[in-house]
Amino acid sequence: MPNRSLYFISLLFGLLFVFNLSMGESFISPQELFQNLFSDSKINLIIINFRLPKALTAILVGVALSVSGLLMQTLFRNPIAGPYVLGISSGASLGVSIVIMGAGLTGIAFISNISILVGALIGSIGMMLLLLSILRFVKDIMTLLIVGVMFGTFTASLSAILQYFSPSFQVKSFVLWTLGNLSTVSYSQLWIMFILIILSLILVLYSLKGLNILLLGSDNLSNFGINKRQLQISILISTAILTGVVTAFCGPIGFVGIIVPHFSRMLIKTSDHIKLLPITALLGASLMLLSDILTQIPPNGMVLPINSVTAFVGIPFILWVLLKPNNKIGI
Amino acid sequence: MEKQVAIAVKDLCIGYQEKKQFKDLTKAFSFQVKEGELVAIVGANGIGKSTLLKTLSNENPYRGSVKIFSKEIDTITSPNLAKYLSSVGTNYQIQSYTRVEDVIAKGRSVHTNWIGRYGKKDLEIIKESAKKVGVENLLQRFYNTLSDGEKQRTLIAMSLAQQSNIILLDEPTAFIDYPNKYFITALLKEITIKENKTVLFSSHDLEVVLTYADKILLFSETEVEFLNKKDFLEEEQILKLFNHHQLTKEFQNTLVKQLLEFYR
Numbered sequence: 001m002p003n004r005s006l007y008f009i010s011l012l013f014g015l016l017f018v019f020n021l022s023m024g025e026s027f028i029s030p031q032e033l034f035q036n037l038f039s040d041s042k043i044n045l046i047i048i049n050f051r052l053p054k055a056l057t058a059i060l061v062g063v064a065l066s067v068s069g070l071l072m073q074t075l076f077r078n079p080i081a082g083p084y085v086l087g088i089s090s091g092a093s094l095g096v097s098i099v100i101m102g103a104g105l106t107g108i109a110f111i112s113n114i115s116i117l118v119g120a121l122i123g124s125i126g127m128m129l130l131l132l133s134i135l136r137f138v139k140d141i142m143t144l145l146i147v148g149v150m151f152g153t154f155t156a157s158l159s160a161i162l163q164y165f166s167p168s169f170q171v172k173s174f175v176l177w178t179l180g181n182l183s184t185v186s187y188s189q190l191w192i193m194f195i196l197i198i199l200s201l202i203l204v205l206y207s208l209k210g211l212n213i214l215l216l217g218s219d220n221l222s223n224f225g226i227n228k229r230q231l232q233i234s235i236l237i238s239t240a241i242l243t244g245v246v247t248a249f250c251g252p253i254g255f256v257g258i259i260v261p262h263f264s265r266m267l268i269k270t271s272d273h274i275k276l277l278p279i280t281a282l283l284g285a286s287l288m289l290l291s292d293i294l295t296q297i298p299p300n301g302m303v304l305p306i307n308s309v310t311a312f313v314g315i316p317f318i319l320w321v322l323l324k325p326n327n328k329i330g331i
Numbered sequence: 332m333e334k335q336v337a338i339a340v341k342d343l344c345i346g347y348q349e350k351k352q353f354k355d356l357t358k359a360f361s362f363q364v365k366e367g368e369l370v371a372i373v374g375a376n377g378i379g380k381s382t383l384l385k386t387l388s389n390e391n392p393y394r395g396s397v398k399i400f401s402k403e404i405d406t407i408t409s410p411n412l413a414k415y416l417s418s419v420g421t422n423y424q425i426q427s428y429t430r431v432e433d434v435i436a437k438g439r440s441v442h443t444n445w446i447g448r449y450g451k452k453d454l455e456i457i458k459e460s461a462k463k464v465g466v467e468n469l470l471q472r473f474y475n476t477l478s479d480g481e482k483q484r485t486l487i488a489m490s491l492a493q494q495s496n497i498i499l500l501d502e503p504t505a506f507i508d509y510p511n512k513y514f515i516t517a518l519l520k521e522i523t524i525k526e527n528k529t530v531l532f533s534s535h536d537l538e539v540v541l542t543y544a545d546k547i548l549l550f551s552e553t554e555v556e557f558l559n560k561k562d563f564l565e566e567e568q569i570l571k572l573f574n575h576h577q578l579t580k581e582f583q584n585t586l587v588k589q590l591l592e593f594y595r
Binding site: 223265272 | 388389409410411412413414418420422423426427428430433434436437438440446447493
C-alpha cells in the first residue's frame with residue numbers, strides 16, 4: 001500500500017500547493033497562475049515576491065517539524081512527543097526572546113537574522129540535551145512530558161520578565177514572532193532554512209536503521225550492531241536543527257510535529273521509518289499548506305495567526321490520542 | 332570436521348559497575364562451548380543468568396576473559412560482534428504498527444547498507460527464517476496481536492535472520508504453554524544440529540532443559556558450574572536449584588528425590 005499512498009499524498013500536496021498560491025488578498029485562479037507564470041505581469045510579481053516564498057516556507061516548515069516529531073516519538077517512545085510538547089520549541093523561544101529583547105536591554109540594538117537563528121538553535125539544542133540527560137535517570141515517559149511542560153512554563157516566565165523590562169516595540173515584535181508567521185521569510189532566509197533542513201535530513205537518513213531498531217526498545221541496539229550514543233547524538237542534532245531553524249524564522253509553531261507522524265502511521269500502517277519518512281515529510285508539507293490556506297478565512301485581507309490554526313487542528317487530535325481507549329496509535 | 336570453540340570464558344566474574352568500582356555477582360568461573368552445542372543456563376531469579384547473557388554480548392562490564400571464536404569481545408566493534416552473535420531478550424515493547432515481517436527484518440539490519448533498505452536476498456532470508464520457526468503465515472500480522480508463543484518464535488526468527496553463529500536467548504520459554512515450550516526448545520536443538528550454531532538459553536523449565544540441552548550452566552549461591560547432563564542429574568547439584576531459605580532442608584530433599592526419580 002505505501003506506494004499508492006505516496007501517489008495520493010503527492011497529488012494532494014500538488015493541489016494544495018497550487019491552491020495555496022491562488023489564495024491571498026485577491027484570488028488568482030490556477031488558470032491565471034499558469035498563464036502569468038513567465039510574464040512580467042502584476043500577477044507574476046505578486047506570486048514571485050509574496051505568495052511563492054510563503055508557500056515554500058510552509059513546505060519547509062511542514063517537512064522539518066513533522067520529521068522531527070517522527071524522530072522524537074521514536075526516540076522517547078512516546079505517542080505525543082513532538083518538538084512543541086517536549087519544550088524544544090520553548091527552548092528555541094527562550095533563545096530568541098533573549099536575542100530580541102536582551103539586545104534592547106543591554107543596549108546592543110543590532111538584531112540580525114543570524115543572531116536570532118543562533119539563539120533559537122542554542123535554545124533547542126540545550127533543551128534537547130536537558131531532556132536526554134533526564135532520560136538517563138527516569139525511564140518514565142510521563143515524567144519527561146511533565147518536564148517538557150514545566151520547561152515551557154519556565155521559559156514563558158523568563159520571557160515575561162524580559163518583556164516587562166523591554167520597550168513596547170520590542171515586546172510587540174516578540175509577541176508577533178510567537179504567533180507564528182510564514183510570510184516574513186525572505187528568499188535569502190529561505191535558502192538558509194533549505195540548506196540546514198537538507199543537511200539534517202541527510203543525518204536523518206543515516207539514523208533510519210537505528211530508528212527502526214529503537215522500536216524494539218533502546219536496550220537492544222548493540223545486539224544489532226548499532227552504536228547507541230552515536231544514534232542518540234545524530235537524532236538530537238537533527239531534531240534540534242529542524243526545530244530550531246523553523247522556530248527562528250517562523251516562530252514556535254505547534255502540533256504539526258505531533259499529529260503528522262500519527263497520520264502517516266495510520267495511513268500506511270507500518271512502523272518502518274524508511275517508508276514513514278517520505279510520507280511524513282509530504283503530509284507535513286501538505287498540512288502546513290492547508291493551515292496557511294485556512295489562515296486566510298477572514299474576509300478583507302485579514303489573516304489569522306498560523307499558530308492558532310495549527311492548534312485548532314492539533315489539540316482535538318491530541319485529546320483523541322490521549323482519551324480514546326485501546327487506540328492503535330501508541331508508539 | 333573438528334568443531335571449533337565458539338565461546339571461551341576464562342576466570343570470568345560477572346557483575347556491575349558502581350561508582351567506578353566493579354562489584355562481583357559471582358566467583359570466577361570458566362567454560363568452553365563448542366559449535367553446534369545447546370547450553371541451558373539454570374538458577375534462581377536474580378542470580379546472574381541474564382547478566383551473563385548480557386556480558387557475553389558485550390553489554391555489561393566484566394572481569395576476566397570472554398572470547399568469541401578466539402577474539403576477546405571487548406575488542407570487537409558492535410557491527411562485527413552482531414555478525415557473530417545475536418541475542419533475544421525479554422520485555423520487547425514493540426510499536427503497534429509493526430508487522431511480524433518487520434520484526435524479523437530487524438535481524439537483517441547489520442547486513443544492510445547505510446540507509447537500511449532490504450534487498451531481494453534479505454527478503455528471502457526473512458521468509459526462510461519465518462518458515463523455520465513456523466510463522467510464515469503470520470508475516471503480515473501485527474506483532475502485538477500474536478500469542479506469547481508466536482511472539483517468541485518471531486523473535487527467534489529475527490535472530491536466525493541475523494545469521495550469526497551464536498544465539499543467546501533470555502528465558503525463551505517463560506509465559507509459554509507446554510506444546511510451545513517443547514516446540515521452541517526442540518527448534519533451538521534443531522538449529523544447533525542442522526546449522527551448527529551455538530545456542531545458549533536461560534530457563535526455569537527443567538523438563539525442556541533436561542530433554543534437549545547438551546550442557547548445563549548451573550548458577551548457585553556459591554559458584555557457577557558447567558556440567559553435562561549426567562553430572563547435573565546428581566542429588567547435590569539439583570539441590571542447589573532448590574536452595575531457598577523459606578524451604579526446610581527436609582522438604583528440599585524430598586523434592587529433589589522425587590524429581591530425580593522422575594528424570595532417571
